[in-house]
Amino acid sequence: MTLEVDLSHPLGAFRLEARFRSEGRLTALFGRSGAGKTTLVRAIAGLIRPEAGRIVVHGRTLVDTANRVFVPMHRRRVGVVFQDARLFPHLSVRRNLLFGRWFTPRNARAASVGHVVDLLGIGHLLDRRPATLSGGERQRVAIGRALLADPQILLLDEPLASLDEARKAEIMPYLERLRDETGLPIVLVSHSVAEISRLATDVVVLADGRAVASGPATEILGRPSLFPDLGPTEAGALIETRVLSHDDAYGLTVLQAKAGTLTVPRLERPVGSALRVRLRARDIMLALRAPEGLSALNVLPGRVVALAQADRSSMDVTLDCAGDAVVVHLTRKSADRLGLRPELLVHAVIKGIAFDADTVGPTLRNAPAGHI
Missing domain, CATH: 3.40.50.300 (P-loop containing nucleotide triphosphate hydrolases)
Structure with a gap:
């Protein structure tokens, strides 16, 4: 249409x-x-x-x-x-x-x-x-x-x-x-x-x-500047994933994204199902090296492609995670301490509890040629 x-x-x-x-x-x-x-x-x-x-x-x-x-x-x-x-x-x-x-x-x-x-x-x-x-x-x-x-x-x-x-x-x-x-x-x-x-x-x-x-x-949705009234609470990005496996012992589901895997609360979806995931900028931290000794299960490697000052104290950082654009909201002080700059390789750390009914849903499937 x-x-x-x-x-x-x-x-x-x-x-x-x-x-x-x-x-x-x-x-x-x-x-x-x-x-x-x-x-x-x-x-x-x-x-x-x-x-x-x-x-x-x-x-x-x-x-x-x-x-x-x-x-x-x-x-x-x-x-x-x-x-x-x-x-x-x-x-x-x-x-x-x-x-x-x-x-x-x-x-x-x-x-x-x-x-x-x-x-x-x-x-x-x-x-x-x-x-x-x-x-x-x-x-x-x-x-x-x-x-x-x-x-x-x-x-x-x-x-x-x-x-x-x-x-x-x-x-x-x-x-x-x-x-x-x-x-x-x-x-x-x-x-x-x-x-x-x-x-x-x-x-x-x-x-x-x-x-x-x-x-x-x-x-x-990956351009926070278009949603200034929402602030960091809702800004973020969408990525396409597929159900890779289920971990019934812990009530979890593993999703395959382009840059790696994401572990989320158990989803009643068969293996292979396509899912669209919203990564909220507020739910992501950045690390210069693959972190160890953290409770977070989700770590995606990425490359800094853009930095934009959101307000006096914070910044929006856009990453390229194997082709997926991921947005991270953090303080300007944190950005300076990490020495963030374009082309820098970093790791996006996402908590598993960040995923809920508002952030995970089925991706678009092919519709029939005709109408109802």
Whole structure:
């Protein structure tokens, strides 16, 4: 899927001036509240008419103000899921799902009700009313209703923002299946690095109405300067790994990365499974030599490629670990004591307990050629 956006539109005290192109299967729009994420989604959906610009989805022009093109929402084949599920309270789950079909001509209905129900794990909910569902269940039903309208693109406007951590953990695997198994391009609005690290293939960073960066998630999330509001608590990098083995005696799993192995708490994944791991900059220490006598099990050799001062007292150091870019946040004093400089060989030391549900998730799998 190719999404091309070049928009200019009034947005409160400033203007939305967003220009980017994405070919990712799940494109995340990231930024703090008021950055323009939801306005951008509403423009793609056809809920607002932009003052100027173009929107092209998979070669189909939805908006081109210079040529007076504006495809109305009901003709865009766009599915939208909002932060609040917006289900009809008087209808059962089954009837809420089937409502999505009413707007699609019979000869254009490709989505299978049974497959969508199985994909989202909502078969046991079909006869219930929305008021009896958990927040995560309501969002899964809302996604199912959108899918059954046979959209050509799915827009998710902060679908996890109103959920507690337990409900987020409940729905996350279904969003991963949606990304991997449907072949349907998705745009996800989020202000959570953990969410986009686990779900996004591409990321567009918005700040004050401007798209300040866009590209593959592994590249964008490895640039701490793009996330100044988050500080060292969330900045980091993504690397691709595979399950190498399990250590049942200690409840651990060993992952193979390009630069070496990582030992993490036991994962219920078969050997050979591809996993994407987020290494948070705050969870890494640096050593000039391979350390001995430490409790840390994870040590990756690397080469310093860049140093950037983060604030008065700290620095962000980017390493090349056999082709994986790893970011380390440390004090300026530590950097000086180690004599850090470009091309210096170092060792990144990562604690095993740094890995949790927010940092380890399945990597992108090949999607089928067709849609759901």
